[in-house]
Amino acid sequence: MHKIAYAKYKAEQKTRQRDQLFMSKNHHRNAEAERKSDLSDMRSRTRLFVSLALVLLTASITLAVWRTGIVRVFSGSGDGGVSIFGAGEVAPDIIVPQEAPRETREQKLERARNARGIYITQSTVRSKKMEELFTLIKDTELNAVVIDVKDGDGVFFDDKLKEWISRLKKEKIWLIARVMVFQDNKLAKDNPKVMLHNKQGGLWKNYRGWYWVDPASQEAWKYNLDVVKQAIDYGFDEVNFDYIRFPSDGALSNIVYPFWDGVASKSVVMTSFFKYMDEEVEQYNPDTMLSIDVFGYVFLTKDINIGQDLSMMLPYFDFVCPMVYPSHYYAGNFGFANPAEHPYEVIQKTFEKQKAFLDEQGAVLKVRPWLQAFDMGAAYDARMVDLEKKAAYDFGLSGWLLWNARNTYRKSILEPEETDNNTTAIINIQDNATSSLK
Numbered sequence: 001m002h003k004i005a006y007a008k009y010k011a012e013q014k015t016r017q018r019d020q021l022f023m024s025k026n027h028h029r030n031a032e033a034e035r036k037s038d039l040s041d042m043r044s045r046t047r048l049f050v051s052l053a054l055v056l057l058t059a060s061i062t063l064a065v066w067r068t069g070i071v072r073v074f075s076g077s078g079d080g081g082v083s084i085f086g087a088g089e090v091a092p093d094i095i096v097p098q099e100a101p102r103e104t105r106e107q108k109l110e111r112a113r114n115a116r117g118i119y120i121t122q123s124t125v126r127s128k129k130m131e132e133l134f135t136l137i138k139d140t141e142l143n144a145v146v147i148d149v150k151d152g153d154g155v156f157f158d159d160k161l162k163e164w165i166s167r168l169k170k171e172k173i174w175l176i177a178r179v180m181v182f183q184d185n186k187l188a189k190d191n192p193k194v195m196l197h198n199k200q201g202g203l204w205k206n207y208r209g210w211y212w213v214d215p216a217s218q219e220a221w222k223y224n225l226d227v228v229k230q231a232i233d234y235g236f237d238e239v240n241f242d243y244i245r246f247p248s249d250g251a252l253s254n255i256v257y258p259f260w261d262g263v264a265s266k267s268v269v270m271t272s273f274f275k276y277m278d279e280e281v282e283q284y285n286p287d288t289m290l291s292i293d294v295f296g297y298v299f300l301t302k303d304i305n306i307g308q309d310l311s312m313m314l315p316y317f318d319f320v321c322p323m324v325y326p327s328h329y330y331a332g333n334f335g336f337a338n339p340a341e342h343p344y345e346v347i348q349k350t351f352e353k354q355k356a357f358l359d360e361q362g363a364v365l366k367v368r369p370w371l372q373a374f375d376m377g378a379a380y381d382a383r384m385v386d387l388e389k390k391a392a393y394d395f396g397l398s399g400w401l402l403w404n405a406r407n408t409y410r411k412s413i414l415e416p417e418e419t420d421n422n423t424t425a426i427i428n429i430q431d432n433a434t435s436s437l438k
Helices: 002-068 104-113 127-141 159-170 185-190 218-233 268-284 310-316 345-353 353-359 382-394 420-437
Strands: 068-071 091-097 118-119 144-151 174-180 238-242 289-295 321-322 370-371 400-403
Touching: 091 118, 104 289, 104 420, 118 127, 118 174, 127 159, 144 159, 144 218, 159 218, 159 289, 174 218, 218 238, 218 268, 268 289, 268 310, 310 321, 310 353, 321 370, 345 382, 370 382, 382 400
Parallel strands: 118 144, 118 400, 144 174, 174 238, 238 289, 289 321, 370 400
Antiparallel strands: 068 091
16 A cells, blocks of 8 residues: 555656656746847847947038038058057048039030030041040140031931030030021921922922921921920030021022911011020020021121021020131122132121121120131131131130031141130230231
8 A cells, every 4th residue: 555655656756857847948948038039139229229320420421521521531451341540540531522513504604605616427426537536625725516416317316426425524525516407308308398398399499409497387496496405405515506597599489488478577587486496495404505607697787688687696595606717708708809818807807897786785705606627718727727716816705616517627727735724825826827917
């Protein structure tokens, strides 16, 4: 009996010992789990604290850069980490460049006034010659380019143009987009209803085979405005309008105008277009400059029957660009049998014809001429081009554009890269040109 009772007691004791051991192990497991959980929470809190500290540090540095443009930082250690400077060591000041302040319209206007540029076609933009011209621009007084974005054969916007715009902007070159407005063979194919028609049937074209848009067509206005907006979006600083007039040659009496009623004068029609373009561009991007190309004869007479009236266009353009190519003047102009041989006098007398009016309007600095850089009527070497520049400088101008349809510009006709706003170059031109006149 006692043996049975004792055996039962021992069995119960072993059961209690197993239960205690199991509970003890579970307690240790739970305690370890709780310790690990606490450690994980502590690590999470540490990571959060470090993250917040980094955010605050970044914000402090950003604020310091924003206020001063300068921030003192620790130099990097050899292994790419951050080292703390010892006693007596001074951390270097690292200049953190800020974003350049936005150029004001007045600053842009000054750059445009001083633009000394060359004309470049789209075919040149896509050829090896563009690299040569790029070097020429960097090595000489040139600081502007006039690039076709629309000519009589169509509109040109692509990645190649974007690439060159980016490269030219890095050199701080003034970018001018040239838009051929109303002479447009491409539009004649795409939208013939806006073109001039011929009384004898079909579309009218001039002696050189070019079709012409009715300047009163508001649909054509919008078409050209869209081109202008795209040029602005591409990064051009200025838009230059060429062939912005009624036709001047061809069988003019055979023209049928589908939109112009013939009642309003040609100058009024053109002025309406000037006003439209000015207001639309002002609304789209008020910093964009607008310029207009005109015949040199526009400075010599009030009306040459193409709608270009100097007094009526001045309010709507930042610059008027007379094409004062001496080779394009008639024999006998200013008493010269061959005006091309007298570049200084031809340009100087052309400007003088409108000097009083321009002075009265305060618009002398709105003049930025196209100068001849091609051989016609005479060889236009460095001396001849210098004479053209001198005529512009003597009239109080500081900018000009060179025209060569083939984009062949000799380095000899240009001064070296500008220094001190090109004062030295201008003096040299004036000295050389003056000696040529003696």
